[in-house]
Amino acid sequence: MTDTSVPATALEDIRRVACVGAGVIGGGWVAHFLGRGYEVTAWDPAPDAEARLRRLVDAAWPALEQLGLAPGASADRLTVTSTLEEAVARAQFVQESAPEKLGLKRELLARLDAATPSGVVIASSTSGYPMTDMQTDAVSPGRLIVGHPFNPPYLIPLVEVVGGDRTDPEAVRWAARFYEAAGKSVITMDREVPGFIANRLQEALWREALHMVAGGEATVRDIDRSITEGPGLRWAIMGPMLTFALAGGEGGMAHMLDHFGPSLKSPWTRLEAPELDKALYDAVVTGCDDAADGRTIADLVAERDRGVIAVLRATGRLPGSGAE
Known part of the structure; x- marks a missing residue:
């Protein structure tokens, strides 16, 4: 062959x-x-x-x-x-x-x-x-x-x-x-990179979330709500780069970088993976059970599917569903 x-x-x-x-x-x-x-x-x-x-x-x-x-x-x-x-x-x-x-x-x-x-x-x-x-x-x-x-x-x-x-x-x-x-x-993609594009971005968020659970800084419910009620709403329309550009007002990304660039050196995030010990494992599993609030996996799958379809429809990404 x-x-x-x-x-x-x-x-x-x-x-x-x-x-x-x-x-x-x-x-x-x-x-x-x-x-x-x-x-x-x-x-x-x-x-x-x-x-x-x-x-x-x-x-x-x-x-x-x-x-x-x-x-x-x-x-x-x-x-x-x-x-x-x-x-x-x-x-x-x-x-x-x-x-x-x-x-x-x-x-x-x-x-x-x-x-x-x-x-x-x-x-x-x-x-x-x-x-x-x-x-x-x-x-x-x-x-x-x-x-x-x-x-x-x-x-x-x-x-x-x-x-x-x-x-x-x-x-x-x-x-x-x-x-x-x-x-x-x-x-x-023009070239290979381990994890590709979206998974690398997801991984950064995932690692920081695990650090916050491990440190008692936030619950699973807090973390998920911080995305669904915060930046996740914007990301359904435009990604993090253009979202940050809008933070610069009429000056766009250039103004945003001039204004917030120094904070890039601030120790806000910990991108190293935390140790997945039993305490963290149990906290994440129990936290997800709590956040599910009695809903089964099948319930959550159906809820996710309905929600994503609603977002696709609202943003004009379904055939014949032009955003209004």
Whole structure:
């Protein structure tokens, strides 16, 4: 197998997508692709994978209906196969979503490369590993790219696309166009960076939150409310950079940097990871239980989905939902 025909299929001819790994992320991808009208084959080694996957798709379908189903979209277009090879045999695009273990990723991507028809792009949902580190065992590494989604993939539009050192640049460009055609909002990264873009920003916030819980400076409920009732409202409209530019008034970012630049050296944040000892572990788990206030995980998923859809609709990011 060679990379001479990467990618081999025109975007308008894509009908069949394979999803390998059917956990929370992989299952979310399955739901997304089904909602966009594709035929989906899925494989996961867990013995109860099919039952779990179909429950996830059923739970996601009301949100997909609100987002707007593509013509022909149906949960009946899902086939769960007994082998990886069967799942990718006729695939025109492959999305891998295995657990975050580098050895497993290398082995699985090599298997997918060997089993997938020539010229078909294979994407990994990895949330942290560079493709350069994962494509080492593949015979045809040129078609391997990262397509990093956000949970749940059927609801959150963003996907970050980047190749590795041995990836064909055309595979990256093709994948970005495919994801856009499949309803995603795409960032095509110029170079690899561990954790990509959004996860690095999330990680900074997450670490500081853990420090505050560990130090008794804030509860889990306080931390979540500080975002949902504060900067999170602004970030749904524009990101932190333009938000800070507005803090400079008519002078924009230049005035903001002149005014607040010296405070960058103030010890406000502690970006080193705190020690996740039992006390911190228990505090975070108990704090989340308290913040849930009796709501089950299923309740919270439904609440999150309704809320995100409302934000997308209010900001004009759903088809036909122009913001008013």
